[in-house]
Amino acid sequence: MFVDTVIEDKALHKPAFLFxxxxxxxxxxxxxxxxxTFFGEFLRPVIGEPKESGFYGRFAVSVVLAVLFVLNLFVIxxxxxxxxxxxxWIELFLLFLAFAYxxxxxxxxxxxxxxxxxxxxxxxxxxxxxxxxxxxxxxxxVGAIAKLSNNxxxxxIASFYTSLFRGLPLLLQVYLIYKGxxxxxxxxxxxxxxxxxxxxxxxxYMTEIxxxxxxxxxxxxxxxxxxxxFKFSLIMRKIILPxxxxxxxxxxxxxxxxxxxxxSLVSVLGVWELMYLARTLGQRDFRHMEMLLTAAMIYWALxxxxxxxxxxxxxxxxxxx
Amino acid sequence: xxxxxxxxxxxxxxxxxxxxxxVNKWYGDFQxxxxxxxxxxxxxxxxxxxxxxxxxxxxxxxxxxxxxxxEGTIQVSGIELHERMKDIDVVRQDIGMVFQSFNLFPHxxxxxxxxxxxxxxxxxxxxxxxxxxxxxxxxVKIPEQADKYPEQLSGGQQQRVAIxxxxxxxxxxxxxxxxTSALDPEMVSEVxxxxxxxxxxxxxxxxxxxxxxxxxxxxxxxxFMADGQIVEQNxxxxxxxxxxxxxxxxxxxxxxx
Numbered sequence: 001m002f003v004d005t006v007i008e009d010k011a012l013h014k015p016a017f018l019f020x021x022x023x024x025x026x027x028x029x030x031x032x033x034x035x036x037t038f039f040g041e042f043l044r045p046v047i048g049e050p051k052e053s054g055f056y057g058r059f060a061v062s063v064v065l066a067v068l069f070v071l072n073l074f075v076i077x078x079x080x081x082x083x084x085x086x087x088x089w090i091e092l093f094l095l096f097l098a099f100a101y102x103x104x105x106x107x108x109x110x111x112x113x114x115x116x117x118x119x120x121x122x123x124x125x126x127x128x129x130x131x132x133x134x135x136x137x138x139x140x141x142v143g144a145i146a147k148l149s150n151n152x153x154x155x156x157i158a159s160f161y162t163s164l165f166r167g168l169p170l171l172l173q174v175y176l177i178y179k180g181x182x183x184x185x186x187x188x189x190x191x192x193x194x195x196x197x198x199x200x201x202x203x204x205y206m207t208e209i210x211x212x213x214x215x216x217x218x219x220x221x222x223x224x225x226x227x228x229x230f231k232f233s234l235i236m237r238k239i240i241l242p243x244x245x246x247x248x249x250x251x252x253x254x255x256x257x258x259x260x261x262x263x264s265l266v267s268v269l270g271v272w273e274l275m276y277l278a279r280t281l282g283q284r285d286f287r288h289m290e291m292l293l294t295a296a297m298i299y300w301a302l303x304x305x306x307x308x309x310x311x312x313x314x315x316x317x318x319x320x321x
Numbered sequence: 322x323x324x325x326x327x328x329x330x331x332x333x334x335x336x337x338x339x340x341x342x343x344v345n346k347w348y349g350d351f352q353x354x355x356x357x358x359x360x361x362x363x364x365x366x367x368x369x370x371x372x373x374x375x376x377x378x379x380x381x382x383x384x385x386x387x388x389x390x391x392e393g394t395i396q397v398s399g400i401e402l403h404e405r406m407k408d409i410d411v412v413r414q415d416i417g418m419v420f421q422s423f424n425l426f427p428h429x430x431x432x433x434x435x436x437x438x439x440x441x442x443x444x445x446x447x448x449x450x451x452x453x454x455x456x457x458x459x460x461v462k463i464p465e466q467a468d469k470y471p472e473q474l475s476g477g478q479q480q481r482v483a484i485x486x487x488x489x490x491x492x493x494x495x496x497x498x499x500x501t502s503a504l505d506p507e508m509v510s511e512v513x514x515x516x517x518x519x520x521x522x523x524x525x526x527x528x529x530x531x532x533x534x535x536x537x538x539x540x541x542x543x544x545f546m547a548d549g550q551i552v553e554q555n556x557x558x559x560x561x562x563x564x565x566x567x568x569x570x571x572x573x574x575x576x577x578x
Binding site for chain 2: 218220221223224225226227228229230231234238239242243
């Protein structure tokens, strides 16, 4: 998207919009009734005992919250763009923390187990994902070329493969490979079975991404290469794929992030990765929320790292062009 | 319109570099080429012209088999082009081609574009390929752009790089498929000048173009096509001053107005 050169008035600086926003927010806060929370407690001097403040208390709390909300947006609107983004991020993150805090978490419990979650769980998750993405990439290149070829066998195998593995739920694939392969004589451990399932599933999706990337390179590039006497493999390696990579990177990064989280499905095989530990570590002490939220934060942090890496790669290609 | 014929080495040998006999080509029911016969001799300069849709681009693209013909024979340096051939890439290495839309490799610098062919398929080592690339870029008069990427160049410059890229392969024949049609008017002459220089050096050239001034100056023979057929082929003098067919006259009236 390209920003237009004409600056429009900010909606947040129009009284009518601010008033409308205030009314809407007020209605939402009123509907949810915050009187028996921290906010009601805060307004005790005005509304008296929150639980008995009734309609008036509920309204007063809503008004205060709505004023704060609209004022907050109004103030932020004066900052420059980057600062606005940072402040909104921080505020949303604080809201998320408040949500987590509402579970009455026992921090010492988290501290005593987070070490194992990182050394055992995080390591296993990254290991499974990284190996799978490498295999999936190789499958995707081969699959994409097969799907674009005129070879009937290659096309049939590749399209059957993508159809099957995009058509089944990943969880089902994990079970089928783990339980199914021993039936035909292959004993597989849980981790290799998980890696196989993830590679095959994501290889199927990425086959389509790679195919689209290869197809987006104009015909003229093929013709110029052929006119110079390049053979197919040379054209692919030196001309087409290098140009397809910048197109393929964003959706592939997306797939990698998705895979990182889908690796949690391998936990059903008893692999000690993040999700498995999150479910089991809290079980004995009925401290589920602590472990689940810890795992959530680790997954999130991990995907932020991946997002940054992806942005860096995209930036690199942008500079080159 | 320039009328002066410049001094260009004439073909001395009578051997055909390219020999086209009875070629027919269809796209579905549409006949794109019908009964094409044409001999192109060493150092000969052929200009193919005609209205759009007349099959001239199709014909030139058949000569390095970017397109397939269905009937008749096309021989390049004595090698027949057909769909079962094993070494089309070797044949193509000796036929340079310049496209209307340049088709430079956007992810490679100008220098790398020119080094790619010799280095990757001719097996010439990098330093020699680089020397040759720089020499060719000097020939097309843009050595100073060597380290830029194609999209940083103007259309005329890109097309000259495309010519240099082909020349780096030291081809026996050069094919030009409407090399100036996609250019802004003020850039046409720089590309045509490069092509005239190339003609002077004795290169065998087959050009599909609407640039009649260029045709008059350079061509040994002008081939006029319409509806997939060669209507008329003649020396420039005869072609412009004494066209034989009504189609040719009508075309020349249109284009020389």
